[in-house]
Amino acid sequence: MRRRSIGWLELYGLLFIALLYGPMLLLPLFSFNDSLYIAFPFKGFTVKWYEAMVQDSALLAALRNSLSVAIPVSIVSTAFGLLTAKALTRFRLPGRRAIVGLIMVPLVIPFIILGIALLTTLRKTFDVPLSLWTVAAGHILICLPFSVMVLISRLEGFDRSLEEASLDLGESAWSTFWRITFPIVLPGVVSSLLMCFTASFDEFLIAFFLSGDGATLPVFIWSQLRFPQKLPNVLALGSCILVLSFLLIAIAEKLRRGGIPTEKHSGF
Amino acid sequence: MAADAISSGAGQEPRAQRWSIVLCRRLRAWYLGSDAARGYLLLMPTLAVLFALLVVPVATLFLTSFCTQVYFKIDCSFTLANYATIFEPSGEVGYFLGIVPYPEMETPIYAVLLVRSIWMAFLVTLSVMLLAYPMAYFLAFRVTRNKIRWLILITVPFWTSYLLRAFAWKVILGYGGVINSGLISAGIIQEPLSFLLYNPTAVIITLTHAWLAFAVLPIYVSLEKIDRSLLEAASDLGDSRIERFLRITLPLSMPGVVAASLLVFIPTVGEYVTPTLVGGSSGKMLGSVIQSLFGQANNQPLGSAVSLVMMLVVTLLVCAFLKVTGSKLKAREVQDA
Structure with missing residues (x-):
């Protein structure tokens, strides 16, 4: 049945990957092109757009803003996600399904609705001024589902008898946690941190609604898209962001899918 | 009179203390015995986030939809x-x-x-x-x-x-x-x-x-x-x-x-x-x-x-x-x- 060596499916697989990555690779490709216009033919190799990028103070401020949102957001989301995943995997909870459903809701609501709902509530109801804090609040909401998903599959795959054995053999609860639970859960935690960081760092729409004066990097990019002469800088910046996100997520996925090699958890 | 009041007050205090100890023990036993209580305690931060950032905003959106915009006021x-x-x-x-x-x-x-x-x-x-x-x-x-x-x-x-x-x-x-x-x-x-x-x-x-x-x-x-x-x-x-x-x-x-x-x-x-x-x-x-x-x-x-x-x-x-x-x-x- 599966004797055919190279069939159309293999070809399709390769084509699919090319299709997936092709458009994204254009950004780094043209970021080294010595021309204001993103068009063929190539004019020559240059790194001047990267030089311009690191001297742009507005860009660096936006980068700082993005980092100061994404780092705390990833830590808080992962901490809350860990508590939630523990509650959902260790205890018999009435209404478990409803809670899981509620946590996943932000994934299936268009972000624009989350954005305007948060905007209305924060501005009109609570009268909170827009700032990086409000962006962070919105990002925690969208990072939680990812964190909970990653950590639940990590905790579900982990054999509880290991903990019990450690306790039976006379280890204290504290050392059991450090010697058994922590090493097993750690890859999930790191994976969740990286995913939440990337999700928050790359998120545009919610930040667009909820950021006040301090734009995050995607909001900054959006504002630059209107000016044709700024496009090469955006290309250079975009290439850096793509490479960074790619590396972080590849590490996160590797950690998440490695370790416990069960097919059941190899899905999303 | 005064001594009486003090002694009765002193007599009540240990009783109240005993009660609170019993209550604490009961709560603790119930908490440890009940998966739901322990689970929900762990869920508190997440549920608070979801309530404040999801439930309240969507409800606000719902209420706002019945209002009217008058220049900069609603x-x-x-x-x-x-x-x-x-x-x-x-x-x-x-x-x-x-x-x-x-x-x-x-x-x-x-x-x-x-x-x-x-x-x-x-x-x-x-x-x-x-x-x-x-x-x-x-x-x-x-x-x-x-x-x-x-x-x-x-x-x-x-x-x-x-x-x-x-x-x-x-x-x-x-x-x-x-x-x-x-x-x-x-x-x-x-x-x-x-x-x-x-x-x-x-x-x-x-x-x-x-x-x-x-x-x-x-x-x-x-x-x-x-x-x-x-x-x-x-x-x-x-x-x-x-x-x-x-x-x-x-x-x-x-x-x-x-x-x-x-x-x-x-x-x-x-x-x-x-x-x-x-x-x-x-x-x-x-x-x-x-x-x-x-x-x-x-x-x-x-x-x-x-x-x-x-x-x-x-x-x-x-x-x-x-x-x-x-x-x-x-x-x-x-x-x-």
Whole structure:
């Protein structure tokens, strides 16, 4: 049945990957092109757009803003996600399904609705001024589902008898946690941190609604898209962001899918 | 008298203390004995976040939709006028994928945009499924080595900046963009093709590309779960490869397809970034209108009403879809996916 060596499916697989990555690779490709216009033919190799990028103070401020949102957001989301995943995997909870459903809701609501709902509530109801804090609040909401998903599959795959054995053999609860639970859960935690960081760092729409004066990097990019002469800088910046996100997520996925090699958890 | 009062007070204090100790012990025993109590205590932070940042905002949106915008203030005496506006005929002609369906008819602009958004989201979902399914099939049945590496390769693009991926398509399809300049310098065309960008097709291509990476996984998971002996049985009993696929593989992988379709369809209806970047006026979607109602147009109550109608219609469609496909998609499957 599966004797055919190279069939159309293999070809399709390769084509699919090319299709997936092709458009994204254009950004780094043209970021080294010595021309204001993103068009063929190539004019020559240059790194001047990267030089311009690191001297742009507005860009660096936006980068700082993005980092100061994404780092705390990833830590808080992962901490809350860990508590939630523990509650959902260790205890018999009435209404478990409803809670899981509620946590996943932000994934299936268009972000624009989350954005305007948060905007209305924060501005009109609570009268909170827009700032990086409000962006962070919105990002925690969208990072939680990812964190909970990653950590639940990590905790579900982990054999509880290991903990019990450690306790039976006379280890204290504290050392059991450090010697058994922590090493097993750690890859999930790191994976969740990286995913939440990337999700928050790359998120545009919610930040667009909820950021006040301090734009995050995607909001900054959006504002630059209107000016044709700024496009090469955006290309250079975009290439850096793509490479960074790619590396972080590849590490996160590797950690998440490695370790416990069960097919059941190899899905999303 | 005074001594009496002191002694009785002193007598009551230990009793109250004893009571509180008993109460504490009972609470502790109940807490340790009850999974629910311990579980919910751990859930508190998450539930607080969800309440403050999801439940309250959606409720606020709901309440705001019955208000009226008066310049910079919002007057919250109850009215249904916003909902009436959504379905009210306006002078604007409705474009439908670039085609004007009823040029003579005055169409309600919001309702038309809603229908167009849903139609475009449907087309995006359909093309994503058609492209993602063979890939998922390939991963589940053909890839034997380095499976995790393939999975990572496919998942990663979904996590990279969505804004940049949409922007890449603008660069590709633009008037002076990659395709046009490439074709011109290859000598195939003389003038740039102007029909590539700023239309619904550009939006559909960009969104399809954006969701492709995401849709493969749920389908892959459901294909991976299929018991291989069923396939062997079908072949042994004389089914051809195609019959076997149609009768066993496809039906058994439907839960994944349904989950993936919903995860693509629902957020796409409210899309804002892609239509704004590559859609032009004919590729405009409802998200742009919602954004402008909360921005320049400054009519938050109407914007709230439009958002809620959109969510309601999408929810109804999803329920109908689930009913038709007959699969009782449970929260668990979405979670697995």
